[in-house]
Amino acid sequence: MDLLESYPLLQTIAERYNTWAVILLMVSGLYIVVAKSNMIKTLIGMALFQTSVYLLYLSPGKIIGATPPITDTAFAVYSNPLPHVLILTAIVVGVATLAMGLALIVRINEAYGSIEEDEVVDLVDRQDKAEE
C-alpha cells in the first residue's frame, strides 16, 4: 500500500482496476476479430468484446458495503439492480448473435468447404471475376 500512496498515478490505475479489465478484454476481443481469419475464432473475439461491455455496465452497479436491493430496516445502502437486468438482456442478445453466427459458419462450411475467411473471400472474389 505504501507503494501506491507514493505514486498517485499508480493509485489511480489500481483504484479503477475494473475499467482496466474492461479495456483489456475489449481490445483483445477487437484484435481477435481483426487479426484472425478462422471464423470461429473471429466469433470468439466478438463474444469477448461483448463481454467487456457487460463488465462496463455491471461494475458501477456494485457499491462496496451495499446489500442486494431487498428493503429491510437493517440496511441502508443498496446495490443498483438495473445494470444486472440490462446485462441479462444483453447476454441473451449476445447468445442469439453467437448462435446466428455459428449457424452461418456451418452453412458457409457446407457451401465453400472452409471456415477460413481468407480462403472463402478468395472464392467469392473468383466468382465475382468470373461474372464480369
Place this chain on the structure above:
Amino acid sequence: MSTPADPQPALMLADQLPALLVVVPMLGAMVASLLRNGALGYLVSLIVSWVSPVIALAMLWQVEASGPISYAMGGWAPPLGIEYRVDEANAFLLVLISIMAALCITFAPRSIASEIPAQSRGWYYAMFLMCLCGLQGMAITGDAFNIFVFMEISSLAMYALIAMGTDRRALVAAYQYLVIGTIGATFYVLGAGLLFTITGTLNLVDMADRLQPLLGTRAALAGLAFISVGIGLKLALFPLHLWLPNAYAFAPSVATAFLASTATKVAVYILVRFVYSVYGVEVAEAHEIDTAIVLLLAVLAMVAPSIVAIFQANVKRMLAYSSVAQIGYIILGVFLLNEAGLTGGLSHLFNHAIIKGCLFLAVGCIVFSTGITKIDQMAGLGHTMPLTMGAFVLAGLGLIGVPGTAGFVSKWYLIQGATEAGLWWLVAAIVFASVLAVFYVGRVVEVAWFREPSPEAAAPRPVPVEMLAVTWILAALCIYFGFETDISAGVPAEAARILIGGGADG
C-alpha cells in the same frame, strides 16, 4: 391523448397504439414461424404489414393534432419504466417504414417463390416481420437500452434474410455483416453505458436534462464518439460501409428493397436523436473540427461510392453503392446543423427510401422475369420489358435529382442548407455527385434501350400484376413528391424545427 368524446373501447385502443406497433409484428412473426408454411406466412405478414401503416398514420395524425405521445410500457411510468415516445420526427419515420414494409410484402409472394425454396418461405416471412418489429421498435422507443435490444432484433432478422439469398455468396455477406453489425451495436451500447454511468438514467428525455451540466466531461464526449461510430457502422457511413454492397447484392430481391429503404434510415434517425435531442445541437457546433470531419466523410461518401457504382457489373451492387452515396447526402444534411440542412437530410431519407425501394423492386421484377443480374445482359430490356424499365428510369431520374422528381426537392433543401452554412464547396460537391449519378443510371438506360436484345432479355416471363403495380406506385410517388412536398418536405421541416429548437421535449 384522445378526445374525451371518443367511446370507451376506441379510446383504450387508441391509447395502446405505440405498443401495438411493436407487438403486432412480433406476434405475427411468431405465428408465421409456427405455421412454417409459405402461403400462410404470406397471409399473416400481409395482414400485419398493412395494419402497421394504419397504426403509424393514426399516430402521426394524433401527434399533429395534440403534440408528442408518451406511452409508459407495461404501466411503469418514465423515467424509470421504458417510455415509447412519438413526436413529429419518428412518427414520420414510422409511417415510412410501415408503408415500405406493406408495399414490399404485397410485391413479395411470387418473387419469393422464385428465389427461395419452399421449406424456407415460412421462415422468410417470420424474419421479415421480426425485422419490421425491430425497426419500428428502434424508431418508437425513448429508452437508450431498448434501442440496442430492438437494433439487435432487427439486425439478427436481417442477417437471416440476407443469408436466404440464392447465391452462396449471400452467406459470406451475411456473416461479414453479422461481425461488423455486432461490433457496431456493441459500440453503441458501450456509449450508452457511459452515458448511463454518468447520468444514472436510460430515458432519452431524462438523459438530455441530466446531461446538460455534464456535457464538457470526457465520459460524455466519449459516449457520443462510441455511439456515432457504432451507428456509423450500422448506417454504412463511408468508410464504414464495406458490409453493405454484398449484403444488398445477394439478399433476396424483396429483402434488398426493404432493407435499402428502411434499415439504414432508422440508424440515421437514432444518430439524429442523439446528436440533436440528447446532446443538443450546441455540442456539435462547439466541436467544429469533428463536425468538419463528418462533413468531409459525407462528401467522400457522396463521391467515391458513386464512382465505384459506375464500374459495377452487377446491377444490384451498383444500386447498393449508390445507396452508400445517398447516405452521404443524408448525413451531410444532418451535420450542416441548420434547419434547411436537417430538413434536406430528413427529406432525402424519405425520398431516397421511395426511390431506392422502386429501383430494387424493378430489379426484382427483372430477376423474376429473366434471371438477369448483370447490366450487360440487360441489353434490349427497354423494349422487351418497357413497363418495368419505365419505372426504373423514373426512379433513376429521382436518384439523379432531376427537377420534377422527389430527389430534386431534397437536394434543393440540402443546397439551401449548405448555402446558409456558407459552405459553397459543398454545393459544388452535391452537384458533382449528382452528375456521377447520371453516369450510372445512364449506363443502364443506354444498355436497356439502345442495344439489340441479349438472348436472356429477348423473351421475358410476363411480370405478375402485383409486382408491377407496387413498382409503379413507388415510381409514381417519386414524381408525386417532386411536385407535392407537404409530406416529403413539410413534415421533415417541422421535425427539423423541433429537433433543433427544443431537444427531446419538442
